[in-house]
Amino acid sequence: MTEPGTAATRLPDYVVRRPAGFYRSANPGTKLAVAAVEVVAAFLLPGWLGPAVVLAAVLATAAIARRLRGLATIGLAASPLIGSILLINLFLLPGASDPIARLGPLAPTWSGLWFGFETTARLLAFSSAVALVYLTTAVDDLLADLSRRGLGRRATFVVGAAVQMVPLTMARAGEILDAQRARGMDTEGRFWRRARGVLPLAAPVVFGALTEVEERSMALEARAFSAPGRQTLLRIPADSPADRALRWAALLALAALIGLRVSGRLG
Amino acid sequence: MAIELSTVRYRYAGASVLALQSIDLRLEPGQVVGVVGANEAGKSTLCLVASGFAPRVVGGRLEGSAQIDGVETTALRPHELAQRCGLLFQNAATQLSTTTASVFEEVSFGPCNLGLPVPEVVERAWWALRAVGIEELAARDPARLSGGEGQLVALASVLALRPRYLILDEPTSELDPAGTRLVADALVRVVAETGAGILIVEHKTDVLERIADRVVVLERGAVALAGEAAPTLADPRLAELGVEPPARVRLERGVRASGVPWSDRLAEAVR
Amino acid sequence: MRLRASSRSVAGAPSIEFEAVSFAYPDGTQALAGVSLRIEPGEVVAIVGQNGSGKSTLVRHLNGLLRPVSGRVLLDGADIRPVHVARLAARVGLAFQNPDRQLFAGRVSAEVEFGPCNLGIRGMELAERVRGALEDVGLAGMASANPYDLGYSRRKLLALASVLAMRTPVLVLDEPTTGQDARGVARVQDVVARAAAEGRTVIAVSHDMRFVAECCRRVVVMRAGRVALDGAPSAVFGEAAWPELRAAHLEPPLPAVAGARLGLGATATEAVFVAALNGPGGTRGRT
Numbered sequence: 067m068t069e070p071g072t073a074a075t076r077l078p079d080y081v082v083r084r085p086a087g088f089y090r091s092a093n094p095g096t097k098l099a100v101a102a103v104e105v106v107a108a109f110l111l112p113g114w115l116g117p118a119v120v121l122a123a124v125l126a127t128a129a130i131a132r133r134l135r136g137l138a139t140i141g142l143a144a145s146p147l148i149g150s151i152l153l154i155n156l157f158l159l160p161g162a163s164d165p166i167a168r169l170g171p172l173a174p175t176w177s178g179l180w181f182g183f184e185t186t187a188r189l190l191a192f193s194s195a196v197a198l199v200y201l202t203t204a205v206d207d208l209l210a211d212l213s214r215r216g217l218g219r220r221a222t223f224v225v226g227a228a229v230q231m232v233p234l235t236m237a238r239a240g241e242i243l244d245a246q247r248a249r250g251m252d253t254e255g256r257f258w259r260r261a262r263g264v265l266p267l268a269a270p271v272v273f274g275a276l277t278e279v280e281e282r283s284m285a286l287e288a289r290a291f292s293a294p295g296r297q298t299l300l301r302i303p304a305d306s307p308a309d310r311a312l313r314w315a316a317l318l319a320l321a322a323l324i325g326l327r328v329s330g331r332l333g
Numbered sequence: 334m335a336i337e338l339s340t341v342r343y344r345y346a347g348a349s350v351l352a353l354q355s356i357d358l359r360l361e362p363g364q365v366v367g368v369v370g371a372n373e374a375g376k377s378t379l380c381l382v383a384s385g386f387a388p389r390v391v392g393g394r395l396e397g398s399a400q401i402d403g404v405e406t407t408a409l410r411p412h413e414l415a416q417r418c419g420l421l422f423q424n425a426a427t428q429l430s431t432t433t434a435s436v437f438e439e440v441s442f443g444p445c446n447l448g449l450p451v452p453e454v455v456e457r458a459w460w461a462l463r464a465v466g467i468e469e470l471a472a473r474d475p476a477r478l479s480g481g482e483g484q485l486v487a488l489a490s491v492l493a494l495r496p497r498y499l500i501l502d503e504p505t506s507e508l509d510p511a512g513t514r515l516v517a518d519a520l521v522r523v524v525a526e527t528g529a530g531i532l533i534v535e536h537k538t539d540v541l542e543r544i545a546d547r548v549v550v551l552e553r554g555a556v557a558l559a560g561e562a563a564p565t566l567a568d569p570r571l572a573e574l575g576v577e578p579p580a581r582v583r584l585e586r587g588v589r590a591s592g593v594p595w596s597d598r599l600a601e602a603v604r
Numbered sequence: 605m606r607l608r609a610s611s612r613s614v615a616g617a618p619s620i621e622f623e624a625v626s627f628a629y630p631d632g633t634q635a636l637a638g639v640s641l642r643i644e645p646g647e648v649v650a651i652v653g654q655n656g657s658g659k660s661t662l663v664r665h666l667n668g669l670l671r672p673v674s675g676r677v678l679l680d681g682a683d684i685r686p687v688h689v690a691r692l693a694a695r696v697g698l699a700f701q702n703p704d705r706q707l708f709a710g711r712v713s714a715e716v717e718f719g720p721c722n723l724g725i726r727g728m729e730l731a732e733r734v735r736g737a738l739e740d741v742g743l744a745g746m747a748s749a750n751p752y753d754l755g756y757s758r759r760k761l762l763a764l765a766s767v768l769a770m771r772t773p774v775l776v777l778d779e780p781t782t783g784q785d786a787r788g789v790a791r792v793q794d795v796v797a798r799a800a801a802e803g804r805t806v807i808a809v810s811h812d813m814r815f816v817a818e819c820c821r822r823v824v825v826m827r828a829g830r831v832a833l834d835g836a837p838s839a840v841f842g843e844a845a846w847p848e849l850r851a852a853h854l855e856p857p858l859p860a861v862a863g864a865r866l867g868l869g870a871t872a873t874e875a876v877f878v879a880a881l882n883g884p885g886g887t888r889g890r891t
Binding site: 076077078080081206209219222223226227230231234278281282284285286287288289290291292293294295296297298299300 | 386390391410411412415416419420421422424426427428429430431432434435437438441442443444445446447448449450451454455471472476487490491494
Binding site: 238241242244245246247248249250251252253265266267268269270273274277 | 664667669688689690693694697698700702704705706707708709718719722723752766767770
């Protein structure tokens with residue numbers, strides 16, 4: 067333990083925490099810029115080769131950053147959507163006339179298959195690029211970086227609080243459900259009985275939310291939230307020359323992609 | 334140097350009825366004033382008016398004079414009010430900013446909002462944590478605190494703005510006996526360490542018996558009784574005003590009523 | 605038309621048994637660690653303990669809101685696991701601590717009708733129950749008021765009335781006196797006394813040791829998910845139990861402390877203390 071004298075002026079280590087690891091330690095702004103390029107590339111590059119390249123880049127980054135399992139989980143969650151898009155295109159692509167086989171009334175087509183691959187590749191590339199940012203960046207760090215770049219305190223607060231409010235609101239809704247069930251409201255029986263439960267569940271949730279918003283905003287005022295000027299930031303995420311270079315490269319690539327597309331060179 | 338309410342009448346926005354009828358109240362630094370009364374007697378409204386949050390933050394109409402250190406509360410902006418008078422509520426969880434990962438950052442929230450330089454923010458945070466006696470909680474996650482600990486963190490985070498006065502609206506009502514003791518001890522410590530003046534609304538008159546210098550009893554928006562803590566809490570009119578006297582007072586009353594003479598020995602036993 | 609004279613009495617209360625009940629929340633917190641407890645019909649029991657000791661978790665097993673991870677909960681000897689919460693609500697009424705997590709109707713009478721309606725009560729019987737419940741909690745003239753116009757004390761009493769109207773043989777109250785002023789506490793004490801007189805089993809979870817000592821005939825002290833003490837208030841608040849009480853982060857009520865200091869035996873309430881002072885071992889005639 068440090069003596070009281072030194073503690074009185076030192077910012078504790080756990081506040082200044084810096085994430086470690088490849089890509090995870092990169093500046094959040096950098097990661098956002100890279101993701102922006104990847105998302106735009108996924109949509110502007112022609113065919114399915116382009117998106118596939120982007121996907122490969124994202125997967126490679128995730129692998130080195132040791133976040134592959136998280137990415138796989140998200141991919142798994144998205145697989146029903148991906149699968150259904152593939153199937154829809156395979157069987158129902160309008161104007162396709164090159165069937166692979168005939169299965170009664172259904173006729174999967176080659177064009178459908180290629181188009182399906184293309185669409186799903188784009189979707190996977192786009193969503194995995196966004197997911198990578200989420201998997202390698204803490205919300206606190208992201209908000210701190212955005213604050214430094216000028217995002218106002220209200221916007222920062224709303225995002226940060228929203229993240230925490232979800233479990234709180236769910237807990238409150240759970241309690242309300244319990245209270246109404248304890249008064250005999252049927253939640254396990256026939257559907258029409260359960261339909262009667264909308265108001266007894268919705269009303270306390272809504273009123274509770276309104277009251278809570280009122281209480282929370284008073285607590286914020288009591289902590290000088292509406293003071294003018296810039297908020298002091300205790301933590302500023304690290305930013306290195308490599309980060310800056312990467313951000314410039316990303317912005318240039320973005321400009322190039324859009325320029326090429328607009329001028330018709332990307333087909 | 335005081336919070337001074339003179340013939341204050343207050344009505345909430347859109348209300349036809351006065352919430353406060355005519356209040357005269359004075360709170361000086363270093364004093365602890367307890368406020369009791371039946372529910373809906375106006376205790377919460379008194380907290381909002383004395384801190385200036387009514388009408389500045391919640392609206393409504395104020396008549397009469399509500400001054401903090403000689404300045405009318407209506408002339409101050411909310412963040413200026415917050416630096417003169419801290420305000421705390423019943424529920425510890427809703428007072429958290431929910432945007433911080435450690436108690437230290439939570440307590441720094443106020444000073445950061447003021448835009449103070451980092452060294453000053455840090456100094457104020459440690460000062461507030463020490464004044465409340467919770468330095469060992471500094472690294473904890475604010476979302477995982479017990480009710481009592483949460484109230485102490487709320488107290489420290491308001492204290493970090495260095496107000497001269499603190500107003501607490503039923504801070505222990507949702508706490509278990511251990512949490513209540515924690516908060517009561519912390520308030521005694523804060524007064525000693527910082528010289529703040531405290532106005533505290535409480536149903537638990539045992540707590541007030543322990544920490545309050547004066548007690549004010551509200552009824553229907555007006556002051557029904559006021560005076561030094563011990564005699565006021567022993568006043569026989571408390572029951573009809575909807576207030577439960579402290580256990581010690583009840584016991585003494587019961588003993589005397591049964592005809593047994595009161596003695597020093599008995600007084601010592603019920604201490 | 606006169607209603608049946610015994611319309612206020614309640615169908616026989618069941619016996620309640622916890623058989624080695626253990627429960628852990630989904631996030632892993634162990635809330636109950638093998639609780640075995642038997643409550644006979646008509647008992648008035650207080651469950652006390654620090655926040656986190658398991659008291660609220662325990663009573664939520666009584667109406668099926670929570671199901672044991674191991675062990676059984678029995679009503680009249682029958683395991684309640686296969687019974688839906690909605691059906692158990694007819695036998696076990698649970699009044700929650702926070703009324704605002706429950707009130708939803710635009711009229712007080714509609715709020716009180718909700719419970720009995722769910723149990724299939726209609727017509728004159730329903731009206732009588734609503735009237736009776738509102739009278740019991742002191743809200744007799746407020747049937748057409750809007751619940752949100754009532755102050756916190758009365759909202760809490762309204763929530764209690766809505767459970768009373770269900771006329772359940774077992775009545776469970778979760779922190780009925782927190783946030784209540786003196787009149788509210790007195791009302792709650794009346795409700796408990798009346799329910800006990802009607803033969804119902806009453807179980808109250810509470811922090812208020814005075815309320816517990818005065819209203820309840822049996823006190824169960826919980827600590828870290830287990831029963832630490834179980835007995836009459838005089839036993840649980842008696843000097844011999846103080847170390848265990850303090851380990852559970854509780855303090856005995858002042859009459860018990862004063863009685864111990866004066867050597868008067870177990871005096872858990874003011875009335876008992878005063879009686880003991882006047883009795884043979886007391887201080888009458890001594891200074």
